[in-house]
Structure formats: structure tokens, C-alpha cells
Amino acid sequence: MVLALLGVAAAGCLVWLVVASDLPPGVRLALAIPAVLVLLLVKPSFGRVPRHGVITEREAPQLHRLVREVADAAGTPVPDVICADLTINAGVGRLGWRQRSVLVIGIPLWVMLPRPARVALLAHELGHLANGDPLRVRRTLLATTFGSRAVMATGGRNPWRRAVRATESLAEQGSGMVVFLGMVVHGIVALANVAAATAQLLIDTVAMPDSRRAEYRADLVARRVAGSAPFLRSCETVLLAGRLWQDLWHLAPRIDGEQLEAMAAEARQRLSADLPLTRQLSQRTTDLWSTHPGEDQRMRLIEALPDTDGALWVDDIRWAEVDAELAPWRRSAHNALLGTRDRF
Numbered sequence: 001m002v003l004a005l006l007g008v009a010a011a012g013c014l015v016w017l018v019v020a021s022d023l024p025p026g027v028r029l030a031l032a033i034p035a036v037l038v039l040l041l042v043k044p045s046f047g048r049v050p051r052h053g054v055i056t057e058r059e060a061p062q063l064h065r066l067v068r069e070v071a072d073a074a075g076t077p078v079p080d081v082i083c084a085d086l087t088i089n090a091g092v093g094r095l096g097w098r099q100r101s102v103l104v105i106g107i108p109l110w111v112m113l114p115r116p117a118r119v120a121l122l123a124h125e126l127g128h129l130a131n132g133d134p135l136r137v138r139r140t141l142l143a144t145t146f147g148s149r150a151v152m153a154t155g156g157r158n159p160w161r162r163a164v165r166a167t168e169s170l171a172e173q174g175s176g177m178v179v180f181l182g183m184v185v186h187g188i189v190a191l192a193n194v195a196a197a198t199a200q201l202l203i204d205t206v207a208m209p210d211s212r213r214a215e216y217r218a219d220l221v222a223r224r225v226a227g228s229a230p231f232l233r234s235c236e237t238v239l240l241a242g243r244l245w246q247d248l249w250h251l252a253p254r255i256d257g258e259q260l261e262a263m264a265a266e267a268r269q270r271l272s273a274d275l276p277l278t279r280q281l282s283q284r285t286t287d288l289w290s291t292h293p294g295e296d297q298r299m300r301l302i303e304a305l306p307d308t309d310g311a312l313w314v315d316d317i318r319w320a321e322v323d324a325e326l327a328p329w330r331r332s333a334h335n336a337l338l339g340t341r342d343r344f
Contacts, residue, residue: 074123082103112245116229135318279295
């Protein structure tokens with residue numbers, strides 16, 4: 001709220017300088033520059049609905065049917081847009097001026113998950129919509145990005161190292177007064193950078209615990225919709241995802257896109273013996289500023305609750321139909337594996 005009022009004040013200052021002020025031009029310019037900088041730092045960011053990777057209902061009716069059933073079970077409207085990409089991730093958000101809900105499915109993660117765990121993945125992401133998390137993020141986005149924007153505007157990380165190097169460069173080329181002025185200017189910028197970074201850390205200290213609670217709430221929706229066991233399998237797959245993808249990378253020249261799911265299942269079975277240690281190590285991934293809790297923490301929550309079978313079950317015939325609709329994306333994932341190998 002304070003930052004929004006600051007932006008309104010900066011806009012009002014610019015209007016006054018243009019319309020009503022009788023100050024000299026030089027003074028107007030001196031006052032307009034900081035006002036413009038403030039507006040750049042507090043301007044709203046609505047994001048963009050992806051143009052590529054959109055999966056229409058005409059292209060994948062069974063996938064849309066599945067998402068619709070998961071949304072009904074989670075108690076939320078169906079997402080306006082369903083997209084696929086080639087990341088080991090999944091997400092949901094509200095994007096664009098119209099704030100359309102967008103579900104993004106990372107195909108590499110999708111093929112690595114057991115089929116029931118895919119329902120848990122969808123239910124978790126749609127659980128964020130059911131709990132209103134994208135709107136909460138939208139309301140707090142200005143505060144949570146102001147500091148990082150200010151850090152980038154003042155040069156990014158390592159401000160004092162950058163200031164020293166700039167001063168040394170001026171010392172090699174300019175006079176004593178130029179060096180002194182350069183030291184002053186770069187020192188002020190470095191101080192502003194440190195202040196912005198400190199502000200961002202303080203904001204994240206307050207905001208990130210709520211972000212982690214939102215993940216737990218979405219996990220409870222996933223447990224209710226998909227069941228306890230599928231949710232736990234999804235967490236195990238996320239824990240092993242990096243190693244699974246590495247195994248698929250080695251196998252890529254000898255298989256095709258249609259074999260990715262079977263090879264991922266074999267690798268998952270082979271790596272399952274490492275899960276206890278991997279879970280233990282995941283406890284170290286969470287700190288005061290983490291947006292997500294560790295996978296072990298999320299699994300402990302569900303394990304502490306009574307087992308449930310979930311509200312939605314999908315048979316193998318429907319899964320085969322969904323897989324057939326996503327066959328082009330599996331080929332794209334396979335090509336991405338081959339392309340990564342080629343680059344190395």
C-alpha cells in the first residue's frame with residue numbers, strides 16, 4: 001500500500017511539473033528524474049499469457065477433461081489456458097490484463113511421474129487457484145519485487161566491488177576531481193544497492209513463510225483429490241527428478257519419445273533405495289527466504305494424516321488417450337535431451 005501511494009505521488013509530481021509548475025526547466029528536470037525512477041520501480045507487472053505451448057481442448061480433449069475433473073474435485077473453476085513447456089516443473093498463475101488463470105505443465109516432470117501422481121500434481125497446482133494464492137501473490141507482488149528491482153536498477157550484485165573497479169578506471173583516465181566525483185557517485189549507488197537488498201531480505205523474511213504455508217494448503221488439496229499415496233509418489237519423483245533426467249539424458253540416443261515414460265519408471269525404481277537419504281538432504285534446502293518447503297517437510301505433513309484414497313481415479317484407458325494427445329510433447333522432450341547432449 002505504501003509503495004502504491006509512493007507511485008501515485010510520483011505520478012502526481014510529474015503531472016504538476018508538466019502542467020502547473022513555473023519552475024525553471026533545469027529544476028523541473030532534476031525533480032522529474034527521481035519521480036520517473038520511482039515509477040519504474042513501482043510499476044505493476046501483469047505478466048503475459050504464453051503464446052507458445054498452449055494446448056487447446058480441440059487438440060487434447062481428454063487432457064482438458066482430466067483437468068476439468070480435477071478442478072471440480074478441488075473446488076475451483078477450470079483454468080482459462082493450459083500450456084506445456086519443457087521444464088521440470090509445473091505452475092499456475094493469473095496473467096495478463098484480464099488476469100486469466102494459466103496452468104503450465106512441464107512435460108519432463110509429467111513423463112517422470114507415475115500416472116496417479118500426475119493427478120496429485122494437477123490437484124496441487126489447481127489447489128493454489130482454489131485457495132486464491134495467485135490473487136494473494138498479485139496483491140503483494142509490488143512489495144516483494146520492489147527491492148529486487150532497485151538492486152537491478154543500481155547494477156545488481158557486488159556493488160562495492162563494482163564501485164572500486166569504476167574508481168580505479170577513473171583514476172587511470174581522469175584528474176583528481178573526476179576521481180573524487182566518481183567515488184562519490186559510485187558510493188551513493190552502492191549504498192542505495194545495499195539498502196535495496198536489505199529491504200528485499202526483510203520483506204522476504206515476512207512474506208516467504210506465508211508462501212510456504214500456501215504450498216502446504218495446496219498439498220492438502222492434492223491429498224484430498226488424488227489420495228495420500230499418489231501425492232507421496234509425486235514428492236518422491238520431484239526429489240529424484242534431477243537424477244532421473246540425467247539417466248534419460250544418457251539413454252536418449254537409444255530410445256525415442258514414446259519410451260521416456262517406461263525408462264523413467266525403471267530409473268525411478270532403481271533410485272528408490274536412495275530416497276531416505278535424499279529426503280534427509282532436502283531438509284537443508286529450506287531457509288528463512290525459501291518460497292517452498294522442503295519435500296521431506298511436505299511428505300511428513302501428509303504422512304502424519306490418515307491415509308485416503310482420494311476423490312478422483314483415472315483408468316488406464318483414459319491415461320493412454322491423454323498420453324496419445326501429448327505424444328508431440330514427449331517427442332519434443334526427447335529432442336531436448338538430444339539437443340542437450342549435442343551442446344555438451
